Amino acid sequence: YVARVKMAAIGQYIVAEIQKRMFGRIMHADLAWVSKTHSGRFLSGFLYDANRVRDTVTTSVIDFGQNLLTVVALVGAMFWLNWQLALMGAAVIPVVGLVVGKLGRRTRKAAKRNMEGSGDLxxxxxxxxxGIRVVKAYDQESTEIGRTSNTIDTVRHNALKAIRARSMASPITGLLSGIGVAAVIYFGV
Known part of the structure; x- marks a missing residue:
């Protein structure tokens, strides 16, 4: 409970700082660039992207801290019981690190595309x-509905990619850990 509350407070602070810096950069940016960039992109950055960063940081830090403590305790117990088998089990750790690192990169890329898509939407x-008056005056409702529908589909597609990438970490880590434990049991018996 305490960890979640503290991380939420830190997350809110991070969001506020990101939003302040974003606004400062917009205010000092080249007028041509600001005029060329749609206001929806700015709003998305302030409202959605900054909160997404907070959620990711909060969840990642809490999960990392809990998992790190568990791993340290289990590895300590393994070495205390049988250091040779513990070394065999620890051989899986670098593989898990590589896999998690690769999944982290995929998740960041997918999350970035998702945030960009939200700005587009x-x-x-x-x-x-x-421009609703112009749309109605020229009978372009279907065109706008189609354009918005395509953008929504792109955002949904990118969100699902990000979810898939994030969700793969736990089963893959569990599988590799299971292989390590199975090897320890098999060779230790």
Whole structure:
């Protein structure tokens, strides 16, 4: 409980700092770039992307801390019981590290695409709402619905990629850990 509350407080602080820096950069940015970039991208950055960073950091740090303590305790117990078998089991650790590192890179790429897509969606909806009179005057409702639908599908696709990448870490780590434990049991008997 205490860890989650503290991490949530740190996460909120991080979001506030990210938002302040983003706004400062926008205010000092080149006017041509600011004019060219749709306001939906800025809003998405402030509202969605910053909170996404907070959630990722909070969850990752808590999970990492809990898993690290568990691993340290188990490895200590293994070495206390039988150091030779513990070394055999520890051989799996570098493989797990490589796999988790690769999955982390995939997750970051997918999350980045997801955040960019959310900015695009915010921009498309914002444009459609700002220009609703023109859309209706020229009977372009179907065009706008199609454009928004395509953007929503892209965001959904990217979100699912990010979820798949994040979700693969636990089963793969569990499988590799199971292989290590099975090897220790097999060779230790």
């Amino acid at each position: 915010t921009a498309v909806i914002s444009e459609a709402l700002k």
